[in-house]
Amino acid sequence: MSKPLFLIPIIIGLGLSGCAVPHHAVSNPPTAFSFQATGQDGAVLIEQTAALDRMMKDIVRNTTIKHAAVGAAVGCGLAIVTSNASHCMAAAASGGVVGAVNGHMAGKKDVARRMELVSANAIVRSIRTSNAQLDDISIQLPSFLARQESDIEGLAALRGAGTLTEAEYEARLDAIRASRAELAEALMMSSQQARLASANLRAAAAQGQSGLEWHISAVEQMERETVSARSQISLL
Structure with a gap:
């Protein structure tokens, strides 16, 4: 039985709209959003590592023999x-x-x-604050680096498909490189500050101050953890 003529445009319209769905599905909007989100996460993580470095400098000041x-x-x-x-x-x-x-x-x-020779109570407060900050960084860093690796693969795929120009690809890759370099630098500086603070505490202990064993152990642990975090970051 033939269909009424007035239904033919509706059927054709539905058919065309159905064909259009797969076309939009391959345009990669989630990947583009991922690049933006990773950039925002990177800015937050960079500020956290910079804050850790400032905290470690405070520990160095507090452990300097006066x-x-x-x-x-x-x-x-x-x-x-x-x-x-x-x-x-x-x-x-x-x-x-x-x-x-x-x-x-x-x-x-x-x-x-x-x-x-040094203020042990002030050092305890500084160590605990720094430890909390370092814990946050250690938790976030692996997943952040994994997302960056995924972004790099996505960028390469878009470039290969002709969706992304070479200049756009390099610009986004440079942004990822820069964020990794900043993270690595801040963590390296924090580890150096921890090493100096440990030396300061040992000097105070050698000159007669007692009760610094926990402080020395805690600062040395932070040094190991910052070095470990830094080792996770491969510079591209």
């Missing part, structure tokens, strides 16, 4: 601990009575503070 035994005056003050004050005071007197007295007072103060 009451080191330098010069005759302070040296005499610390000599009280070894019951050798009289000999040291006589030696310091040649440099001035004021220096010797100041050294004596400085020594008393250092003994009263039990050789607290």
Whole structure:
């Protein structure tokens, strides 16, 4: 039985719209969105690694010895601990009575503070904050790098299909390279700061401050973790 003539345009229209669906499905809009999303994620991750570097610099400042035994005056003050004050005071007197007295007072103060050359409490707070930041970075970094690898494959496919020009491909690849370089640099700097902070803490322990074992261990662990995170990043 023949169909009414007024239905023929409707049937043709439905047929054409059905053919159009696969055509739009291969135009790769999700891939294009992925590039944008990865770029936004990269900016956030770069800021997090930069913040970690700033935190590690604070730890270095907090672990820098501010009451080191330098010069005759302070040296005499610390000599009280070894019951050798009289000999040291006589030696310091040649440099001035004021220096010797100041050294004596400085020594008393250092003994009263039990050789607290660095602020252990301030370091604990800084270490915990830095550890939380490093944990966030360590969790996000692998998936972020995996998305970048997927983006690179997508870019290559679009270039091969002629959808992306060579210049556009290189521009997007350069953006990925730049983000990786920034992440790697920030993590490397953080590991160096951790190494310096560890050396500072060990110096304070060697000069008499006790109770720094946990601090040294925690900072050294952060150094290992930042080095491990940096090793995950291959520069393209």
